Amino acid sequence: MKKAPLYSRSRRGVAAPEAPPPPTAAPVEAVPPPARLARARAFAARHERKLWALALLLIVVLAMVWRTGPRPAAPLTIEQIDHLVRKSIEEKPLTSAAMLAYDKIIPSVVRVVGYDRRGETPHGDKKPRREPVESESASPKNETTELPGFEERGVGTGVVIVDNGTILTNLHVVMGAERVRVTFMDGLEADAKLVSVMPEHDLAVLRAQKIPDDLFSATMRSTGDLAPGDRVMAVGFPFGIGPSASEGIVSGLKREFRSPEGERVLTNLIQFDAAANPGNSGGPLVTMEGEVVGIVTAILNPTKQRVFVGIGFAVPIENAAAGAGMPPF
Incomplete structure (x- = not known):
């Protein structure tokens, strides 16, 4: 006899039976704080000396790092800067412009x-x-x-x-x-x-007629920008003593000088107050850069004595260069 097929009465599937829940593990009891503190105390008691030594070493290391490490510098005061500058100049004095010119x-x-x-x-x-x-x-x-x-x-x-x-x-x-x-x-x-x-x-x-192997010629400079107040130096052999140097300033320009005998009048001269005496004649008048701006030629003394009283004259170097056949500045 033929069996009839069996059908589900519902279109939804039948739910699968739920799996049994996994067994719950027994909860681990937390160590109460008093027990942890007791353990730390026991460890410290056993290693007390080592811990003190370690702490001391750490303090020393931190101190060394603090001393040698970079720290922001405090700004210097005006008094400190002045002291440092004075100390530096005392240890190594600055070379004067006159010395460099000489x-x-x-x-x-x-x-x-x-x-x-x-x-x-x-x-x-x-x-x-x-x-x-x-x-x-x-x-x-x-x-x-x-x-x-x-x-x-x-x-x-x-x-x-x-x-x-x-x-x-x-x-x-x-x-x-x-x-x-x-x-x-x-x-x-x-x-x-x-x-x-x-x-x-x-x-x-x-x-x-003979010259040194390492002869140096002077550097000449135009007097176009020379002005009263400019510092100058006269170098020569006053009274045969020297070489001697004397420093002063340009006192004036375009001066005129008449020789005591009245035989000659020199014009367009540089007046200066650097000490010059007999024997300085023909020597260079130089700037503080050591450049020749004139040739010392005469001194003026109202008493007619042949000594310097503060007024000297030099021929501008342009005139001298032209006479030597050198090109103008």
Whole structure:
């Protein structure tokens, strides 16, 4: 006999029986705080010395880090800054501008000496002396034993303007001299010949017959921006002593000077108050950068004595350079 198929009376599926819940684990009892504290105390009691040593070491390390580590610097006060500056200057003084100027010009400065031949006339009189043009700027006449048969008639100064031995000086230093000798800063002495003259500026150009191997020529600077109040230095051989340096300022420009004998008038001169005396004639007048702006040529003394009273004159270097055949500035 054929069995009829069985159908579900509902379109929804029959729910699966629920799985039995997993067995619940027994709750772990938490250690009460008093028990933890007791354990820590017991550990500290067992290792008390080690813990104190560790703490002490940690304090020492932190102290070292604090001392050596970077810390913001407190701002310096004006008094502290002033103290530090003074201390630095005391330990290493600043080099003055005048010293730097002197060091720069001195290798180019020369001593210039004019000589007359010592001789006698048939009547047994000595040969007449010829006085320099600017007697107020000339140096005393002292006899010398360096050149037999000659006597020194005047000492002046010169400055090397070309390193082939071309020297600029005053005309009155060498005019009339039968022999001219120059001494360089390294001690070398040499005869010098007169190359050219500029009587209107009391200037003369010499050429040394021998020169040092390391001869330096001076740096020349235009006087176009020179003004009263500018600091200057005169370098030379006052009264044959030197080299000597004296510092001052430009007192005025475009001055005029008449020689005591009234034979010559020099114009367009630089007036300065750096000390100059007989023997400075022909020497350089330099700026604080050691650059030549003039050639010392005369001093003015109302008492007619040949000593400095605060007024000196120099020929602008433009005139000297032009006379030496050098291009203008």
